[in-house]
Amino acid sequence: MIKVYYPQKKSCLDISMTEQTKDTTQKDERMSRNDFHFLEAIGEGGYGKVWKVELARNKKLYAMKEMSKALVVMKKSVDNVLNERKILEGLRSPFIANMVCAFNDRDNLYLVMDLLSGADLRYRIGAITKFTEDEAKFLIGCILTAVDFIHRKKIFHRDIKP
Secondary structure, three states: OOOOOOOOOOOHHHHHHHOOOOOOOOOOOOOOHHHEEEEEEEEEOOOEEEEEEEEOOOOOEEEEEEEEHHHHHHOOOHHHHHHHHHHHHOOOOOOOOOEEEEEEOOOEEEEEEEOOOOOOHHHHHHHOOOOOHHHHHHHHHHHHHHHHHHHHOOOOOOOOOO
16 A cells, blocks of 8 residues: 655655745745635646646636646656656746646645646647648747757757647
8 A cells, every 4th residue: 555645754745845936926935725716627647637727816827737646656657746846947938838836735746837828739730720831930939949948958858749
């Protein structure tokens, strides 16, 4: 049986995910799930869901990635999840979804990120059968700028998908 949370001592997930990151929304206060209004699920992954949320204090919209600690441990992905957080907290660019803060509770890990509405590229490719030359140049320019930015930070993404 796998225990994910230890009340007497913190597990590696708790220790790594508890500190607030470069949070521009709230200074010197701990964030929790209760600080947000959950509006709708906007995605689903192997560890949980991505929610469109509103920060109750200022009504600003974000995407919140909610990951089950039990599933992360069961799928032996603790290192991957911690690495994702570590990478995201060091990045700030208009060409990527920036992480605002990270926190956890007894059952879940949370990454709060910029909400980038307007659908992903895979959806756009399916919905729009043909891009104009200017649209294609713009999209390629944005992707190249983002990849160049993360490469300059010594991060190499080897699995870019639409």
